[in-house]
Amino acid sequence: MEISGIAAIVTGGASGLxxxxxxxxxxxxxxxxxxxxxxxxxxxxDGVTYLAADVxxxxxxxxxxxxxxxxxxxxxxxxxxxxxxxxARTVGKSGPHPLDLxxxxxxxxxxxxxxxxxxxxxxxxxxEPLEHGQRGVVVNTASVAAFDGQIGQVAYAASKAAVAGMxxxxxxxxxxxxxxxxxxxxxxxxxxxxxxxxEEFRAxxxxxxxxxxxxxxxxxxxxxAVSIVEHDYLNGEVIRMDGALRMxxx
Numbered sequence: 605m606e607i608s609g610i611a612a613i614v615t616g617g618a619s620g621l622x623x624x625x626x627x628x629x630x631x632x633x634x635x636x637x638x639x640x641x642x643x644x645x646x647x648x649x650d651g652v653t654y655l656a657a658d659v660x661x662x663x664x665x666x667x668x669x670x671x672x673x674x675x676x677x678x679x680x681x682x683x684x685x686x687x688x689x690x691x692a693r694t695v696g697k698s699g700p701h702p703l704d705l706x707x708x709x710x711x712x713x714x715x716x717x718x719x720x721x722x723x724x725x726x727x728x729x730x731x732e733p734l735e736h737g738q739r740g741v742v743v744n745t746a747s748v749a750a751f752d753g754q755i756g757q758v759a760y761a762a763s764k765a766a767v768a769g770m771x772x773x774x775x776x777x778x779x780x781x782x783x784x785x786x787x788x789x790x791x792x793x794x795x796x797x798x799x800x801x802x803e804e805f806r807a808x809x810x811x812x813x814x815x816x817x818x819x820x821x822x823x824x825x826x827x828x829a830v831s832i833v834e835h836d837y838l839n840g841e842v843i844r845m846d847g848a849l850r851m852x853x854x
Contacts, residue, residue, distance in 0.1 A: 605738060605833055608633030611677040613668065615639045615659050615720055616686035618646040620795035621745065624822035625683050625829050626652050632830065634681065637672040639665075639720075659686045659716030662723070669727050678731040680740035682724040683829050687713045687745060687763075689797070691756035706759045713763035717744050721774060721785070729781035738836060739782035743829050744771065746789040746842060752851035764789070768842045775840030784839040786832045791846025794819040814848040 612629045616622035617638025623646075626638045630651030640646070643654035655671060657664040673679040688709060692701045721742050728740035746768040753761025768787055775785040792798075792809050798819070810818045828845055832838050 605680065605734065605741065605836055607681070607830070607833060609677055610680040611635045611637065611672045611675055612681035612683070613637050613639060613672050613679070613720070613724055614683045614685060615657075615716075616684075617652070618643050618654065620685070620797070621790070621793065621822050621825045622683070622685035623647070624826040625685060628823070628826035628830050629681065629683075629833075635672075635675055635677045637668060637675075639668050639686070659684075659720055660711050662719060665719050665723050669723050672724075673727045673730075679724065679727050680731060681833055682720060682728075682740075682742040684717045684720055684742070684744045686716055686720075689757075689760045692759065693756050694758050701758065706762075709759035710763050710766075713760070714766045717767055718770065725778050725781070725783050728783050729778070733782055736836070737782040738784070741784040741786065741833055742774075742778075743832050744785070744787045746787050748789055748791045748844060748846050748849060748851055750789055750842075751844075754851050755854045771842055772840045779839075784836075786838055786840070787842040788825065788828055788832075789842050789844045789846070790820060790825055791844070791849040792819050793825060794821055812849065812852070813846070816847055818847075820845060820847065 612634045614622050614626045617626045618640035626636045630636045636652045638652050638654050639657040643656050646654050655668045657668045694701050731739050747764040749757050749761040750764035750768045771787040
């Protein structure tokens with residue numbers, strides 16, 4: 605699918621994976637709407653419009669979809685990058701895993717992703733069909749934790765496993781309106797969440813990656829997302845982007 609001249613929504617678009625993806629799509633001529641909880645101070649990028657939105661809110665997301673779909677270019681692309689990753693053991697030193705924390709992770713990572721998927725797909729399905737009836741694509745973000753969850757990642761791994769698990773049925777559901785659904789499962793990416801750790805700790809993380817022995821870059825995630833958008837025969841699949849990493853228990 606041609607990216608130039610379309611509208612795209614990127615959640616978590618003010619930083620990290622989302623910011624890199626928003627830049628990459630805008631560089632190819634898309635009108636990008638970057639959604640995030642806080643957009644104040646987000647870097648100005650040509651072709652990127654920031655919208656404050658909570659992905660778990662039906663009202664916020666519907667308003668953002670309406671804005672993107674009504675901007676003059678057909679809405680055809682969504683990349684879901686918004687997510688959180690707090691850690692807690694099922695039973696830790698302070699007792700059982702807080703249930704509210706578990707619900708919060710599931711709500712943001714899974715329900716938020718599905719909320720954007722369903723509302724944006726409804727809008728994409730109203731656009732004029734392209735070749736072979738294609739109208740657009742939604743790219744979701746899981747994690748290698750969906751398959752190799754570590755100690756303390758029970759909530760995060762469950763949420764990301766569910767994102768991976770809904771990829772195929774969502775793709776099958778949306779085949780009737782010409783919308784593809786794909787998921788990227790990144791490994792350890794050098795995002796702002798790692799900015800506060802020591803270089804020694806970062807080096808240890810990189811050493812665990814079989815090849816290349818380094819952390820992934822947000823731009824590499826963006827490159828893969830763009831490739832998925834452009835490759836019309838990719839659908840209903842989860843792609844690991846992890847340097848052949850298989851996470852150890854801790």
